[in-house]
Amino acid sequence: MESVLRVGKKRYRVILNGIHFSWTELDKKNRDKKTVSVPVSELIGVEKGRVEILPQKKVEESEQHFTVFSVMRGSCRSSPSGLWSVGRTEFYCSSRDHRDHWVTQLKTALAAKSGMRPQRLLVFINPYGGKKKGVQIYRTLASPLLELAGISAHVVVTERANQARDHILKKELTGFDGVVCVGGDGMFSELLHGVIGRTQQEAGLSEHDPTVTLQPCNLHIGIIPAGSTDCVCFATVGVNDPVTSTLHIIIGDSQPLDVCSVHHQSTLVRYSVSLVGYGFYGDVLAESEKHRWMGPLRYDYSGCVTYLSNRSYSGTVQFLPADPQVSSPRDNTRCLSGCRVCSESTERLFPQSDASSHTSSYSPSQYSQDSSQSEGDWVSIEGRFKCVSLTCMSSSCPRSPLGLSPAAHLADGTGDLILVRETHALGFLKYLHRHTNTEDQFDLPFVEVHRVRAVKFSLPPGEEDSEDEEDEEKQIEGWESKTETDGSTHKSMSQQHLAEKRDERGMGDDKKKKKKSDFLCGLCCSRAPSVSVWNCDGEILPFTEILCRVHGQLVRLFARGIEDGAGSRNCRVGNRKCKGRCVLHT
Numbered sequence: 001m002e003s004v005l006r007v008g009k010k011r012y013r014v015i016l017n018g019i020h021f022s023w024t025e026l027d028k029k030n031r032d033k034k035t036v037s038v039p040v041s042e043l044i045g046v047e048k049g050r051v052e053i054l055p056q057k058k059v060e061e062s063e064q065h066f067t068v069f070s071v072m073r074g075s076c077r078s079s080p081s082g083l084w085s086v087g088r089t090e091f092y093c094s095s096r097d098h099r100d101h102w103v104t105q106l107k108t109a110l111a112a113k114s115g116m117r118p119q120r121l122l123v124f125i126n127p128y129g130g131k132k133k134g135v136q137i138y139r140t141l142a143s144p145l146l147e148l149a150g151i152s153a154h155v156v157v158t159e160r161a162n163q164a165r166d167h168i169l170k171k172e173l174t175g176f177d178g179v180v181c182v183g184g185d186g187m188f189s190e191l192l193h194g195v196i197g198r199t200q201q202e203a204g205l206s207e208h209d210p211t212v213t214l215q216p217c218n219l220h221i222g223i224i225p226a227g228s229t230d231c232v233c234f235a236t237v238g239v240n241d242p243v244t245s246t247l248h249i250i251i252g253d254s255q256p257l258d259v260c261s262v263h264h265q266s267t268l269v270r271y272s273v274s275l276v277g278y279g280f281y282g283d284v285l286a287e288s289e290k291h292r293w294m295g296p297l298r299y300d301y302s303g304c305v306t307y308l309s310n311r312s313y314s315g316t317v318q319f320l321p322a323d324p325q326v327s328s329p330r331d332n333t334r335c336l337s338g339c340r341v342c343s344e345s346t347e348r349l350f351p352q353s354d355a356s357s358h359t360s361s362y363s364p365s366q367y368s369q370d371s372s373q374s375e376g377d378w379v380s381i382e383g384r385f386k387c388v389s390l391t392c393m394s395s396s397c398p399r400s401p402l403g404l405s406p407a408a409h410l411a412d413g414t415g416d417l418i419l420v421r422e423t424h425a426l427g428f429l430k431y432l433h434r435h436t437n438t439e440d441q442f443d444l445p446f447v448e449v450h451r452v453r454a455v456k457f458s459l460p461p462g463e464e465d466s467e468d469e470e471d472e473e474k475q476i477e478g479w480e481s482k483t484e485t486d487g488s489t490h491k492s493m494s495q496q497h498l499a500e501k502r503d504e505r506g507m508g509d510d511k512k513k514k515k516k517s518d519f520l521c522g523l524c525c526s527r528a529p530s531v532s533v534w535n536c537d538g539e540i541l542p543f544t545e546i547l548c549r550v551h552g553q554l555v556r557l558f559a560r561g562i563e564d565g566a567g568s569r570n571c572r573v574g575n576r577k578c579k580g581r582c583v584l585h586t
């Protein structure tokens with residue numbers, strides 16, 4: 001369809017074909033410069049009249065106007081790329097019939113995309129996450145856009161921890177095309193556990209067996225960021241912005257994501273996507289749980305306290321290396337939208353399935369994953385570590401714009417294992433500080449990084465996990481079921497409880513006597529305690545000896561990875577010039 005319409009006072013040639021909606025100013029001198037072209041896949045909605053949606057819906061009736069809403073990259077010149085906003089254009093037609101014809105054609109074009117977009121969503125809002133603005137963020141920014149796009153949402157404002165997870169595990173989900181959380185990484189983790197657990201239940205698979213090839217999940221997960229770190233959102237979208245994330249949900253973007261399952265003996269403990277971290281990150285989390293009242297600042301405060309305690313821990317790390325010919329954590333690349341390494345991994349992970357079902361748009365499909373890969377040889381490293389971290393993705397976040405492992409991939413079926421050996425406090429500070437700029441944090445003599453498919457951690461003889469594990473498991477189960485009935489229970493209770501148990505574990509009677517002095521001493525020297533805890537995406541694990549396995553592309557998010565150019569502002573973090581590691585230069 002093609003017509004001459006007015007936008008403001010100027011005349012434009014407006015064209016709609018199956019792929020693009022575009023308008024070009026009828027001013028010969030500037031003809032080339034003045035074409036705006038929006039892919040139909042990035043149209044959000046069309047309304048009769050002169051309509052505004054954000055910050056508030058305003059409708060001015062007009063028989064000859066229609067308003068088109070679409071994805072717009074950036075919101076102003078200084079906004080970071082990766083940030084999307086709502087583009088809004090009012091068109092003026094020669095008659096009401098002409099206007100109605102345009103609106104019908106645009107709606108038809110949008111309807112043709114409906115198979116690739118979600119129609120019905122189940123939304124969970126954590127009213128207490130981050131700065132406690134989840135409800136407000138959803139009502140003022142996300143909900144009006146979903147409504148404009150004709151997406152219906154069933155909204156649950158949670159009343160207790162694990163409500164979202166339990167809902168997904170147990171309630172009827174027929175008719176929902178996706179689940180969305182408004183909150184932080186903890187809320188995302190609830191959805192992750194719900195979606196993976198439900199899918200395995202329905203497939204009749206045991207999540208506990210680390211050798212089982214889990215069934216990839218069809219139900220997509222959307223994240224509207226409203227938490228403290230929002231690492232998963234930042235690392236899969238490039239910014240933490242509720243409008244950008246809502247737009248990715250609306251247009252049905254689809255980003256596969258690797259997930260790590262964490263096991264203790266023959267039991268699944270948790271799933272992780274961003275961090276399974278022992279030592280420093282475990283201690284930061286355990287400390288931060290005492291200061292939840294500080295909100296997002298609790299991590300910086302606890303980071304300082306933990307840094308000053310200058311601890312390191314003994315253990316043996318074993319890992320199964322990934323194929324070094326495919327990629328390396330030190331190859332100076334970034335996993336960007338449409339990443340080649342991830343696409344090739346799709347073919348390797350799902351050789352029998354139709355490759356097109358794994359591309360960038362939401363579409364419900366069945367998968368079958370390749371389990372033919374042989375295990376290979378385990379590599380073993382023993383020593384004292386400041387921290388041991390495993391991440392399935394870069395884990396970039398506002399605190400660390402390139403992340404824990406800048407060259408990690410979102411969907412390549414591997415994780416990066418980072419070992420930071422015991423070193424002097426200033427060396428460790430240098431390591432940490434490099435997360436905030438573009439200097440290579442792996443280019444330090446006490447740091448090593450490996451691309452892996454599985455990791456095992458064990459304690460030195462005499463420090464092993466308590467033999468009373470059955471009791472421990474019962475306690476966890478007790479906590480899990482309590483959260484289902486007792487609305488007031490918060491995860492921090494379990495975390496503090498487990499952290500306390502950990503502090504006691506591995507310490508004999510005489511060791512316990514020293515506990516108090518060790519604790520005080522821990523603030524100034526590296527003596528105690530001898531065992532740390534694991535931080536698993538912001539949750540403390542109740543076991544120290546664990547086995548982790550990466551499951552390639554186990555879940556899908558309404559996202560598309562970081563677009564080329566997103567994060568470009570990061571190349572000047574702290575006024576340092578990019579040294580070639582930012583996304584603009586790879």
Ligand SMILES: CCCCCCCCCCCCC/C=C/[C@@H](O)[C@H](CO)NC(=O)CCCCCCCCCCCCCCC
Nearest residue numbers: 185229231274275299303304307395400432433435537538
């Ligand atoms: C000199 C500045 C150093 C800054 C170092 C920044 C490193 C930041 C690395 C962030 C990695 C995030 C990984 C994602 C983890 C999430 O699944 C999880 C749930 O949200 N978040 C945390 O566990 C929350 C983890 C939060 C960790 C914050 C660590 C802050 C360290 C501050 C150290 C200050 C030393 C000062 C010495 C005087």
Ligand SMILES: Nc1ncnc2c1ncn2[C@@H]1O[C@H](COP(=O)(O)OP(=O)(O)OP(=O)(O)O)[C@@H](O)[C@H]1O
Nearest residue numbers: 129130158159160183184185186187227228229230
């Ligand atoms: N109504 C609720 N009351 C108490 N806790 C809740 C409730 N709803 C969810 N939770 C729990 O709160 C925890 C923290 O929430 P969330 O992840 O949204 O915010 P955050 O911790 O501030 O952010 P981040 O995880 O990004 O650091 C989650 O693990 C979740 O299980």
Ligand SMILES: [Ca+2]
Nearest residue numbers: 258392409414
């Ligand atoms: Ca990965």
